[in-house]
Structure formats: structure tokens, C-alpha cells
Amino acid sequence: MSESATAGADWMRGTRRSAVQDRILEIAGAVFGDRGPDASMSQIAAAVGCSRATLYRYFDGRRRLQVAYVDRVARRISAAVAADVVVEDPGERFTESVLTALEHVRAEPALAAWFVPRGAGVASELALSSELIERAAVALLGDESSAPADGDRLDAARWVVRVIVSLLAVPGGTPAQERATIARFVAPVVVGRRGLADTR
Structure with missing residues (x-):
């Protein structure tokens, strides 16, 4: 040694x-x-x-270390999102929360490296298997989500994780374009405040 x-x-x-x-x-x-x-x-x-x-x-093992790292980062980003986003409207709060989470991940080279093409597969697999990330996504839904049951909320949270991972791996254009996409196509479905037709 x-x-x-x-x-x-x-x-x-x-x-x-x-x-x-x-x-x-x-x-x-x-x-x-x-x-x-x-x-x-x-x-x-x-x-x-x-x-x-x-x-x-x-x-x-390496996978155990990777999962622990992802969980540690998710805990920190979840706390940052909770501190940074102070919007009352549930749909707007959800949109801001997703955008803030994206911003925090992209701002750190150690995190951004997970979502370049060579690392996106591993990052996606770990994010989608992390219970802590699921819990953080459930928190993004807020108390006023229309999902009536824990199972539905968990399914919605998993879908939110997929949306965030997708935007990290394949950014949705400019920040304004990402905001518009989330506000129009994601927040209404997840938060359940209105139908997609009403957002046009």
C-alpha cells in the first residue's frame, strides 16, 4: 500500500x-x-x-456508492428547492420546483457529468431506482395535488422523475422554452388543476 x-x-x-x-x-x-x-x-x-x-x-460495490451519492445529492437539492421556491399557486410552484431542480443539477459539474450521453444511462437508472428521489418528487407535487391515493401520488412522482431526467439528458431548448413546456404539458397533468386544452 x-x-x-x-x-x-x-x-x-x-x-x-x-x-x-x-x-x-x-x-x-x-x-x-x-x-x-x-x-x-x-x-x-x-x-x-x-x-x-x-x-x-x-x-x-460501485453501484452502492453511486446510489449513496445520488441520494446525498437528491437530499441537498430537495432542500434547496424547498428553500428557493415560495410560490402559492400549486401549478406555478410545481413548475418553479422542477426548473429550480434542473438549475441546481446543471450548475454543478459533478452532477452535469452524469447527464452527458456517455453517462445518461447510468444516471437515469439510478435516479429511477432511488427511493429518496421518489420522495423528493412526491414533495414537488405539494399537498394540493389531485392524486387521490398514495399509490397514484407515487406513480405521478415517478413520472416527474422521468421528466426531469429526460430534460437533463436532452435539454428542452432555452430556459423559457423549458418553462413553457413544463407549465403547459406537465404541471396541468401532475397537479391536476386544469385540462391540457385549457392551457392553449
């Missing part, structure tokens, strides 16, 4: 497990920004300053 890997392992032994995992995910984000979501455990371990075996003690 190299001297830097030994130093990294020494630092980990003296630190709470949750703090080590947080630091690993922070460093992994930078690696993902440079190398995309398919960065190897060896590359991440080298950036952390530990051996691959040590990294596996905290995350038992």
Missing part, C-alpha cells in the same frame, strides 16, 4: 463511519465530475487516499 493510501486509512480509522462515508461521497463527486458516473472504485479509492479494499468496507 502506498504512503498516501496508508495515511488515508489511518485518517479513516480515527473518524466516525458516517463522517468517513460523507467524505468519500464528497470526493467521489469530484471524481464523477472528471470521469463520469462510470468512474471505477480504484479511481475513487486513489482520490480518497485509501486502498480499494478499504473503500469496499464503506461501500460494498
Whole structure:
């Protein structure tokens, strides 16, 4: 083991497990920004300053580390959206929330790298399998969503995740065009305030 890997392992032994995992995910984000979501455990371990075996003690595989990273980012963006969007109208609030989430993801190189063509498949799969992202999408629906049951709200939330992932992978033109598309074709259906015909 190299001297830097030994130093990294020494630092980990003296630190709470949750703090080590947080630091690993922070460093992994930078690696993902440079190398995309398919960065190897060896590359991440080298950036952390530990051996691959040590990294596996905290995350038992690359997919587990990727999911933890996506969940961590989703939690942070969800909190940012909740703080940034203060609109009362449910349809407008939903539209602003989606646009704000897109803006936060696109503003960070470590996140944007997940949605270039070579990484979009992995990012989409992880986003669509993340329970935390589903919960964040349910929060976007707000209390006034017309979905009458938890199952319907969850189905709507999953569809919202697909819309967001699609716009990240294939942007919908200018910000104004994306806003118009979401306001016209997504918000009315998800929030259920009016029919599509009324939005023309």
C-alpha cells in the first residue's frame, strides 16, 4: 500500500463511519465530475487516499456508492428547492420546483457529468431506482395535488422523475422554452388543476 493510501486509512480509522462515508461521497463527486458516473472504485479509492479494499468496507460495490451519492445529492437539492421556491399557486410552484431542480443539477459539474450521453444511462437508472428521489418528487407535487391515493401520488412522482431526467439528458431548448413546456404539458397533468386544452 502506498504512503498516501496508508495515511488515508489511518485518517479513516480515527473518524466516525458516517463522517468517513460523507467524505468519500464528497470526493467521489469530484471524481464523477472528471470521469463520469462510470468512474471505477480504484479511481475513487486513489482520490480518497485509501486502498480499494478499504473503500469496499464503506461501500460494498460501485453501484452502492453511486446510489449513496445520488441520494446525498437528491437530499441537498430537495432542500434547496424547498428553500428557493415560495410560490402559492400549486401549478406555478410545481413548475418553479422542477426548473429550480434542473438549475441546481446543471450548475454543478459533478452532477452535469452524469447527464452527458456517455453517462445518461447510468444516471437515469439510478435516479429511477432511488427511493429518496421518489420522495423528493412526491414533495414537488405539494399537498394540493389531485392524486387521490398514495399509490397514484407515487406513480405521478415517478413520472416527474422521468421528466426531469429526460430534460437533463436532452435539454428542452432555452430556459423559457423549458418553462413553457413544463407549465403547459406537465404541471396541468401532475397537479391536476386544469385540462391540457385549457392551457392553449
